[in-house]
Amino acid sequence: MKLATLRNGRPDGQLVVVSADLERCVSAGRIAPTLQAALDDWDRAAPSLAELAARLDEGAIAGQAFDPAAAEAPLPRAYQWIDGSGYMNHLERVRSLKGSKDEELQSIRPLIYQGGSDLLSAPTAPIVVPSDDLALDFEAEVGVVIGPVPMGATRQQAAAAIRLVTILNDVSLRRLVADDLQNGFGFFHAKPSTAFAPIVMTPDRLGGHWRDNRLHLKLRVQVNGTLYGQPDAGVGMHFDFADLIVEAARTRGLGAGTIIGGGTVSNPHDETLPIKRDGIGFACIAEARTAEKAKYGRARTPFLKPGDRVRIAAVDSEGHSVFGDIDQVVALLSD
Amino acid sequence: MKLATLRNGRPDGQLVVVSADLERCVSAGRIAPTLQAALDDWDRAAPSLAELAARLDEGAIAGQAFDPAAAEAPLPRAYQWIDGSGYMNHLERVRSLKGSKDEELQSIRPLIYQGGSDLLSAPTAPIVVPSDDLALDFEAEVGVVIGPVPMGATRQQAAAAIRLVTILNDVSLRRLVADDLQNGFGFFHAKPSTAFAPIVMTPDRLGGHWRDNRLHLKLRVQVNGTLYGQPDAGVGMHFDFADLIVEAARTRGLGAGTIIGGGTVSNPHDETLPIKRDGIGFACIAEARTAEKAKYGRARTPFLKPGDRVRIAAVDSEGHSVFGDIDQVVALLSD
Numbered sequence: 001m002k003l004a005t006l007r008n009g010r011p012d013g014q015l016v017v018v019s020a021d022l023e024r025c026v027s028a029g030r031i032a033p034t035l036q037a038a039l040d041d042w043d044r045a046a047p048s049l050a051e052l053a054a055r056l057d058e059g060a061i062a063g064q065a066f067d068p069a070a071a072e073a074p075l076p077r078a079y080q081w082i083d084g085s086g087y088m089n090h091l092e093r094v095r096s097l098k099g100s101k102d103e104e105l106q107s108i109r110p111l112i113y114q115g116g117s118d119l120l121s122a123p124t125a126p127i128v129v130p131s132d133d134l135a136l137d138f139e140a141e142v143g144v145v146i147g148p149v150p151m152g153a154t155r156q157q158a159a160a161a162i163r164l165v166t167i168l169n170d171v172s173l174r175r176l177v178a179d180d181l182q183n184g185f186g187f188f189h190a191k192p193s194t195a196f197a198p199i200v201m202t203p204d205r206l207g208g209h210w211r212d213n214r215l216h217l218k219l220r221v222q223v224n225g226t227l228y229g230q231p232d233a234g235v236g237m238h239f240d241f242a243d244l245i246v247e248a249a250r251t252r253g254l255g256a257g258t259i260i261g262g263g264t265v266s267n268p269h270d271e272t273l274p275i276k277r278d279g280i281g282f283a284c285i286a287e288a289r290t291a292e293k294a295k296y297g298r299a300r301t302p303f304l305k306p307g308d309r310v311r312i313a314a315v316d317s318e319g320h321s322v323f324g325d326i327d328q329v330v331a332l333l334s335d
Numbered sequence: 336m337k338l339a340t341l342r343n344g345r346p347d348g349q350l351v352v353v354s355a356d357l358e359r360c361v362s363a364g365r366i367a368p369t370l371q372a373a374l375d376d377w378d379r380a381a382p383s384l385a386e387l388a389a390r391l392d393e394g395a396i397a398g399q400a401f402d403p404a405a406a407e408a409p410l411p412r413a414y415q416w417i418d419g420s421g422y423m424n425h426l427e428r429v430r431s432l433k434g435s436k437d438e439e440l441q442s443i444r445p446l447i448y449q450g451g452s453d454l455l456s457a458p459t460a461p462i463v464v465p466s467d468d469l470a471l472d473f474e475a476e477v478g479v480v481i482g483p484v485p486m487g488a489t490r491q492q493a494a495a496a497i498r499l500v501t502i503l504n505d506v507s508l509r510r511l512v513a514d515d516l517q518n519g520f521g522f523f524h525a526k527p528s529t530a531f532a533p534i535v536m537t538p539d540r541l542g543g544h545w546r547d548n549r550l551h552l553k554l555r556v557q558v559n560g561t562l563y564g565q566p567d568a569g570v571g572m573h574f575d576f577a578d579l580i581v582e583a584a585r586t587r588g589l590g591a592g593t594i595i596g597g598g599t600v601s602n603p604h605d606e607t608l609p610i611k612r613d614g615i616g617f618a619c620i621a622e623a624r625t626a627e628k629a630k631y632g633r634a635r636t637p638f639l640k641p642g643d644r645v646r647i648a649a650v651d652s653e654g655h656s657v658f659g660d661i662d663q664v665v666a667l668l669s670d
Contacts, residue, residue, distance in 0.1 A: 011375055011591070040346055077590055079412045080453035085520075113520030114449040118415035118590030130487050130586055151527075151668055152465050173586060185420075185448030186521005192486075192587040251465055251508060252527040255412055255453030256346070333486055 001053035002201045003028070003164070004324075005035055005072045007122075012036060013072040017053045018199060022324060024063040026056050035075055035145075035200070039257040042147055042163060046202075068324045071198035073120040074166060075145065075257060081117035081194060082254075083141070083170055083261035084110045084244035086237045090266035093287045110239040110247050110263075113187045115170075117259065121195035123324060126331040127171055127304070129192070135174035136304040136330060139264040140219045140283035140312045142233045143168045144241050145200060149254040158245035159213050161254075164200035167219060167314045169326050170261060171195065174286055174303065194261075197314070197323035209316070213240035217314040217322060219265050221283055224309055226274065228288065229281030231267040233314070273301050306332045336388035337536045338363070338499070339659075340370055340407045342457075347371060348407040352388045353534060357659060359398040361391050370410055370480075370535070374592040377482055377498060381537075403659045406533035408455040409501060410480065410592060416452035416529060417589075418476070418505055418596035419445045419579035421572045425601035428622045445574040445582050445598075448522045450505075452594065456530035458659060461666040462506055462639070464527070470509035471639040471665060474599040475618035475647045477550045477568045478503045479576050480535060484589040493580035494548050496589075499535035502554060502649045504661050505596060506530065509621055509638065529596075532649075532658035544651070548575035552649040552657060554600050556618055559644055561609065563623065564616030566602040568649070608636050641667045 004025065005013035012034040016025040031048045032038035038045040055061045085091055088107060121127075129136055145164040149157060176190035203210040209217050216234030220227070239247075244260050265283045272291045275281040282288040289299035304310065308330045313321035339360065340348035347369040351360040366383045367373035373380040390396045420426055423442060456462075464471055480499040484492060511525035538545040544552050551569030555562070574582075579595050600618045607626045610616040617623040624634035639645065643665045648656035 077414045079414060080451060082523075111519050112523055114451055114523055116415060116449055116587060117452075118593055119588055128486065134586070151463065176586070181520065184446050184521070185516065186519070186523075188417075188447055188449055188521075188583075189586045248523075251469075251511070251524045252451060253454055258453055 001050050002199050002205060003035060003049065003074060004066065004198045004200070005074050005076060006070050007072050011077060013076050017049055017056055018066050019056050019063065022066055022199065024056060025066040026052060026061050026063040028052060036257050039145065039147065039163065042256070068198045069124050071324070072122045073196035074164070074198070074200040075259065076120055078117040078120060078257055078259050079255050080258040081115040081120070081261070082112055082248050082258065083115050083263065084112045084239065084247070085263035086110060086239040086244060087263050087266040088238045089236050089268050090264040090287065093266065093290045107238070110244055112244065112247055115187070115191055115194060119193050121193045121328070123196060123198045123326045125195060125328060127195070127310070127328045128331050128333050129173070130333045132306055132332060134176060137172045137174050137285045138221070138304070138310045138312070139170035139172055140221050141168050141170050141264060142215045142262045143196070144260050146245060146254060146258050146260060148256045149245055149249050151249055151251065151253045153246055153249040155242045155246055158249070159242040161245060162203060162213070162241060165203055165206060165210060165215060166200040166323050167197045167312060167326065168261060169195040169310065169312055169328065170264070172284070195326050195328055197326050199323040201323065209322070213242040215314065217316060219283055220313050220315045221281070222311040223304070227277070227281065228273060229275065229283050230315070231265045231280050231283055233262070233265045235267050237262060304330050306330050306335070336385050337534050337540060338370060338384065338409060339401070339533050339535070340409050340411060341405050342407050346412060348411050352384055352391055353401050354398065355392050357401055357534065359391060360401040361387060361396050361398040363387060371592050374480065374482065374498065377591070403533045404459050406659070407457045408531035409499070409533070409535040410594065411455055413452040413455060413592055413594050414590050415593040416450040416455070416596070417447055417583050417593065418450050418598065419447045419574065419582065420598035421445060421574040421579060422598050422601040423573045424571050424603050425599040425622065428601065428625045442573070445579055447579065447582055450522070450526055450529060454528050456528045456663070458531060458533045458661045460530060460663060462530070462645070462663045463666050463668050464508070465668045467641055467667060469511060472507045472509050472620045473556070473639070473645045473647065474505035474507055475554045475556050476503050476505050476599055477597045478531070479595050481580060481589060481593050481595060483591045484580055484584050486584055486586065486588045488581055488584040490577045490581055493584070494577040496580060497538060497548070497576060500538055500541060500545060500550060501535045501658050502532045502647060502661065503596060504530040504645065504647055504663065505599070507619070530661050530663055532661050534658040536658065544657070548577040550649065552651060554618055555648050555650045556616070557646040558639070562612070562616065563608060564610065564618050565650070566600045566615050566618055568597070568600045570602050572597060639665050641665050641670070
């Protein structure tokens with residue numbers, strides 16, 4: 001099924017089941033008031049939610065119009081958000097910007113970091129920054145929401161724990177990355193609130209688009225209406241979601257409702273911006289700038305500034321936005 | 336008031352109000368079912384909880400016996416756990432073990448890291464490790480639980496957001512620290528589940544033990560019954576809790592229920608283990624080993640091994656354990 005969380009004045013919002021065409025929705029309150037409550041009791045809740053979804057799709061329930069602008073992040077706050085780096089091509093392109101060193105190790109074991117999950121951003125929430133000189137970037141990623149995973153989990157246990165799939169924008173303040181990694185204890189200030197698409201979906205609803213623990217869809221990224229990229233999330237994902245979960249569970253168990261990100265989607269190519277209509281392009285600005293430095297000797301594409309609009313969608317071959325759009329405008333804290 | 340969370344088969348447990356002498360407790364379910372629910376609605380819940388505590392202390396309510404062995408962590412899972420490094424002496428002693436470099440910067444701005452908060456350990460939960468060669472250490476720390484804090488908060492806003500105080504054991508796998516910091520994106524594998532004392536307390540209940548945004552109590556640490564340290568948490572805390580909250584909120588807001596750790600408590604001295612009855616000693620093994628290396632040319636105190644027992648308490652001048660004891664035994668995952 002497809003699920004979303006609507007704003008209702010409470011910190012965790014209201015869980016709704018959304019129709020296959022994303023046009024209508026119905027409250028799931030009788031089954032679980034919130035997505036976290038459903039995840040805490042998944043074996044009981046999931047069949048009931050699936051049945052409700054089937055009745056909504058059949059028309060047996062009218063439901064109400066689904067308004068993505070009223071959607072929170074599917075988990076408006078989560079007990080854990082771990083971002084991995086599944087795409088080696090992204091690491092290779094941006095390594096010069098990071099404080100991270102060991103290239104060989106990174107190809108054997110995925111890099112992961114502990115992100116802040118107390119305030120996750122709605123798909124249409126502004127990206128609020130404290131100043132306009134922090135080299136604000138987006139990172140278009142795939143994410144999964146998992147059930148409980150024991151310490152030392154196998155790949156099989158990890159894959160079986162994947163409950164829901166979605167996409168996200170891992171907002172990054174590039175100017176603070178090196179500071180966080182070289183002088184501190186890891187990512188913190190460089191990674192403010194992550195934003196999510198309105199819809200999370202069970203892997204079975206994705207059909208052939210979900211296989212080998214990877215999402216096989218293009219992530220279309222537009223900035224101020226200009227296409228920046230549409231890399232395929234199924235291509236070049238060196239570490240799949242089972243690998244990332246296994247890595248995260250090496251020295252600890254993972255609680256139900258943990259969100260795991262796959263890292264910035266990145267496909268190898270030698271394009272620079274602007275890209276052609278059928279180009280691949282980039283899922284973050286840092287990569288576009290690295291390609292420009294290599295080709296022209298200097299970066300040309302600016303980082304985001306207040307007023308800029310970033311739109312991210314996972315699109316199928318017919319151009320449908322499978323999880324709904326992330327559509328954010330940059331705002332200064334003082335405004 | 337003093338609050339605790341009892342195991343009830345649900346992920347967030349049952350909130351109880353505990354008597355001043357930690358002997359009795361009463362369910363707070365009519366006010367808030369869980370500590371997170373109370374924190375989400377603090378302005379309404381706090382006065383009612385305080386009133387319930389007063390009635391329990393007066394004997395107007397009998398309550399039930401409070402059993403620390405039935406206590407979960409006050410927040411068995413939290414939306415955020417951020418650990419800071421308030422005590423410069425700890426950083427100076429263990430810097431050689433870390434991947435972190437910039438000494439000058441660290442004295443101006445506190446180091447903080449994003450910890451895992453999805454599964455926080457009960458005060459008497461075993462410390463489960465996947466293998467016995469990871470250089471397992473404890474870190475005795477003070478922690479505060481806060482209300483919502485806006486991005487760019489002032490020191491005054493930060494101090495006013497402190498809701499509850501407790502102590503914790505920031506369990507650390509020293510062998511993985513350098514790996515996490517030098518090759519990766521920050522602490523992750525080196526920091527498995529953090530454990531908490533059974534009791535959280537409002538600062539007003541601490542009287543003179545809470546001032547200047549610091550806890551002025553000794554943290555007594557015993558390993559297998561031997562005193563390893565009893566440093567004063569109010570001494571040498573270069574960055575106080577308001578500083579740590581301000582630092583955490585530089586580029587993002589902080590959600591209600593965020594836990595902030597003050598870092599390993601550390602007082603300057605030139606002792607080594609074993610310490611005298613009135614000695615200061617150490618709140619982690621790494622510091623004891625550094626002192627031994629300086630004095631004897633090599634470290635003598637081993638890291639923790641399966642079967643070892645660590646006991647941590649904040650004690651007042653009469654030797655009372657103010658938040659109840661953290662009392663953990665090390666266990667191997669495979670056992």
